[in-house]
Amino acid sequence: DADVTQTPRNRITKTGKRIMLECSQTKGHDRMYWYRQDPGLGLRLIYYSFDVKDINKGEISDGYSVSRQAQAKFSLSLESAIPNQTALYFCATSDTDRNTGELFFGEGSRLTVL
Amino acid sequence: EDKVVQSPLSLVVHEGDTVTLNCSYEVTNFRSLLWYKQEKKAPTFLFMLTSSGIEKKSGRLSSILDKKELSSILNITATQTGDSAIYLCALVEISGGYNKLIFGAGTRLAVHP
Numbered sequence: 255d256a257d258v259t260q261t262p263r264n265r266i267t268k269t270g271k272r273i274m275l276e277c278s279q280t281k282g283h284d285r286m287y288w289y290r291q292d293p294g295l296g297l298r299l300i301y302y303s304f305d306v307k308d309i310n311k312g313e314i315s316d317g318y319s320v321s322r323q324a325q326a327k328f329s330l331s332l333e334s335a336i337p338n339q340t341a342l343y344f345c346a347t348s349d350t351d352r353n354t355g356e357l358f359f360g361e362g363s364r365l366t367v368l
Numbered sequence: 369e370d371k372v373v374q375s376p377l378s379l380v381v382h383e384g385d386t387v388t389l390n391c392s393y394e395v396t397n398f399r400s401l402l403w404y405k406q407e408k409k410a411p412t413f414l415f416m417l418t419s420s421g422i423e424k425k426s427g428r429l430s431s432i433l434d435k436k437e438l439s440s441i442l443n444i445t446a447t448q449t450g451d452s453a454i455y456l457c458a459l460v461e462i463s464g465g466y467n468k469l470i471f472g473a474g475t476r477l478a479v480h481p
Contacts, residue, residue, distance in 0.1 A: 258410075294377070296456065296471040297411075304466075344410070348467070355400055355460030355467040359410040 257281045258360035260345050266366045273332040275363045277345030285348040286328040287357065288312075288320060290341040297344065303328055304350070335367040370395045372459050374472035382480050385447050389475045391457030392439040399467060401440050403431055404456040406474070411456055414442075447479045 258279045267273055277286065288300040289312075299312030301320040309320060317339060319331045332339055342364050346357040375390045391401070400418045404411035415424040417433035417440060424431050428445045444451055454474040461468045 296473040362409040
C-alpha cells in the first residue's frame with residue numbers, strides 16, 4: 255500500500271460543483287501539503303499544514319480550502335469549481351525531524367472541471 | 369523574486385545517449401536543492417544537494433551543485449527508455465522556520481529505442 259494515498263484518482267465535474275480531494279498518510283509525518291501541477295508551470299503550493307492546529311496558505315490558495323482532520327488526514331476542497339482549476343493535484347508529506355525539505359508524494363488526483 | 373528555471377523544457381534522445389539537464393535558481397536563503405523524477409504520476413526523490421554535499425551519484429545518474437553559478441546539473445549516462453520522465457528541480461529555502469520548496473517547470477525527457 256502507498257504511504258500517501260489520495261482519493262479520488264480521477265474526477266470530472268462541472269463548473270460550480272463542490273469537490274473534495276482527500277489525502278491520508280501512514281508515514282507518521284507532521285507536515286502535509288497540497289500542490290497543483292499544470293503543464294509548463296511545475297508544482298505550485300496551495301496550502302500546507304504543520305500539525306492539526308496549524309494551517310497556512312501557499313502561493314495559490316484562492317478558490318481552495320483545506321481541513322486537517324487528524325495528523326494523518328488532510329483534505330482539499332474546491333467550494334465552487336471553475337475550469338481553470340483543471341489540473342493534477344498532489345498531496346505530500348515531510349518529516350519534521352529530518353527537516354531536509356524532501357517531500358513524499360501521493361499518486362495524484364486528476365481533476366477536470368467542465 | 370525567488371525562482372527556479374530548468375532547461376531544456378523538453379529533450380528527445382536515443383538509448384545510449386548521455387543527457388545533461390540544467391537548473392538555475394535565484395533564492396534568498398538557500399538550504400538545499402532537490403531533484404525528483406516524475407514518470408507517470410507521483411514525483412520520486414533522486415538527490416539532495418547542499419553546501420556540504422555538492423555532488424551526488426547513483427548508478428547512471430549524477431548531479432552537481434555550483435553555488436557560485438547558482439545552478440545544478442543532472443547527468444544521465446547511457447540512457448534507457450525507462451529514463452523517460454519529467455525531471456523536476458526544487459529549491460529548498462529557509463523561510464520563517466519553514467522549508468519552502470520552489471519548483472521549476474521540469475524537463476520532459478523522452479528516450480527512444
